[in-house]
Amino acid sequence: MAENLKYITFERIDINSTLDVFTDGFPKCGSVVIFEGRVRADKIDDAVVEKIIYESYIEMAEKEFEKIEKEAIERFGVEKVIIKHRIGEVKVGEVALLVAVLSAHRKEGFSAIQYVIDEVKRRVPIWKREILSDGKTRWVEEHGH
Numbered sequence: 001m002a003e004n005l006k007y008i009t010f011e012r013i014d015i016n017s018t019l020d021v022f023t024d025g026f027p028k029c030g031s032v033v034i035f036e037g038r039v040r041a042d043k044i045d046d047a048v049v050e051k052i053i054y055e056s057y058i059e060m061a062e063k064e065f066e067k068i069e070k071e072a073i074e075r076f077g078v079e080k081v082i083i084k085h086r087i088g089e090v091k092v093g094e095v096a097l098l099v100a101v102l103s104a105h106r107k108e109g110f111s112a113i114q115y116v117i118d119e120v121k122r123r124v125p126i127w128k129r130e131i132l133s134d135g136k137t138r139w140v141e142e143h144g145h
Contacts, residue, residue, distance in 0.1 A: 007065035007083050008058055013095045022082050022100055029079050029102045033109035035117055037097035039090050047132035051091045057125040058087070068119045076112035078103040083116060085126060 015036065023032055042049045069081045080102040090096045099116050103109040128140045 005058070005062060007062055008056065008085055008087050010086070010088050013084050013086055013098050015095065015098060018082065018084060018098065019100060022080065023102060026079055026102055029104055031101075031103045031106040031109040033101045033103070033106065033113045035097070035099040035113055036095045037099075037117075038095055039092050041092045042130075044130070044132055044138065047134035047136060049092065049130045050133050051089055051131045052096065053089050053129045053131065054085070054087045054096060055127050055129070056085075056087050061085070061124050061126060064124045065120070068116055068123065071119070072101070072112045072116050075115065076101075076103070076108045078108050078112045081112065081116060083120065085120070085124070087126070 015034075019032070019034070023029070039052050040049065065083050065085070069083060072078060072081045078101050082098070082100045084098040086094075086096050097117075097120065099113055099120070101109045101112045101116070103112065130138050130140060132138070
């Protein structure tokens with residue numbers, strides 16, 4: 001299954017190569033809006049987040065990512081949307097979520113990217129477990145990642 005995944009990756013997200021492929025062949029698009037969601041070193045009581053382990057119902061997540069991508073293109077009239085979410089262990093400072101929108105103009109690009117991020121957090125079955133500096137772990141309760 002892993003080799004056929006479009007939206008989920010188990011490897012570090014290579015932003016430059018992803019964007020090179022993403023933007024190639026769209027000479028009339030003047031806007032690329034990019035969002036990188038990175039793991040933060042949040043303080044939890046007396047400890048700090050060192051990494052997050054993301055888990056997912058992969059088949060359902062892939063389907064939901066595809067729906068969100070199509071909705072954004074139709075709703076905002078953008079040319080292309082890319083969504084990449086990393087699953088597994090992601091350390092502080094590393095990218096867990098990459099969203100990019102290619103459009104003729106920036107206005108629809110910014111609107112589309114906000115929509116995609118909000119819908120990913122709301123609908124995609126991905127859960128996160130924080131690993132803290134004191135050795136404890138905790139599941140993040142809310143669905144928004």
